[in-house]
Amino acid sequence: MLPLSLLKTAQSHPMLVELKNGETYNGHLVSCDTWMNINLREVICTSKDGDRFWRMPECYIRGSTIKYLRIPDEVIDMVKEDVQQKTRSRQEMNKQNRGGQNQRGRNQQNRNNAFSGRREQGNRQPNNNRPLAQGNKNPQKKMPPK
Numbered sequence: 001m002l003p004l005s006l007l008k009t010a011q012s013h014p015m016l017v018e019l020k021n022g023e024t025y026n027g028h029l030v031s032c033d034t035w036m037n038i039n040l041r042e043v044i045c046t047s048k049d050g051d052r053f054w055r056m057p058e059c060y061i062r063g064s065t066i067k068y069l070r071i072p073d074e075v076i077d078m079v080k081e082d083v084q085q086k087t088r089s090r091q092e093m094n095k096q097n098r099g100g101q102n103q104r105g106r107n108q109q110n111r112n113n114a115f116s117g118r119r120e121q122g123n124r125q126p127n128n129n130r131p132l133a134q135g136n137k138n139p140q141k142k143m144p145p146k
Contacts, residue, residue, distance in 0.1 A: 006071065007032040009079045015040075016070040017061055022048030025059060036063030 010029050017025040017038070027040030038061050045054040 003036070004032070004034065005082075006076070006079050007036065007038070007069075009082065010071050010075045013072055013075050015072070018067045018070075019061070019065050020067045021065070025061060027059070030058075033063075036066060037061065038063070038066075 012028060014028050024046045025040060025043055027043035030039040030041050032038045040059050043056040043059045045056060
């Protein structure tokens with residue numbers, strides 16, 4: 001489960017956000033982006049000491065200032081269900097898109113049959129004209145011992 005998928009699922013749910021400076025924000029998540037910047041509505045901000053409170057209709061919190069998020073358990077359960085559902089659908093798609101096991105298409109089977117037929121016929125003659133890997137150009141002549 002990725003944090004951004006968790007946040008996207010948590011939209012319109014209440015959450016608590018604690019910042020690195022100690023302030024906390026309670027509100028409903030409106031939106032989030034890939035940098036974990038979030039918009040909250042109906043926000044109550046609490047100071048670091050807990051002695052001052054502010055009520056705001058909306059607020060924007062930069063993602064790099066967030067220390068942690070407290071999200072309801074029901075949202076976490078929803079994300080787990082979504083992940084399981086996506087893995088099931090991917091597995092079903094993989095089963096449906098299979099063209100055959102260990103093949104790359106219809107022509108692969110034809111190629112395999114053609115190659116195996118050549119091997120079975122055995123009408124290929126050994127090629128004595130190719131050069132040897134050691135540098136001896138003529139296989140009939142032997143190099144004198146050094």
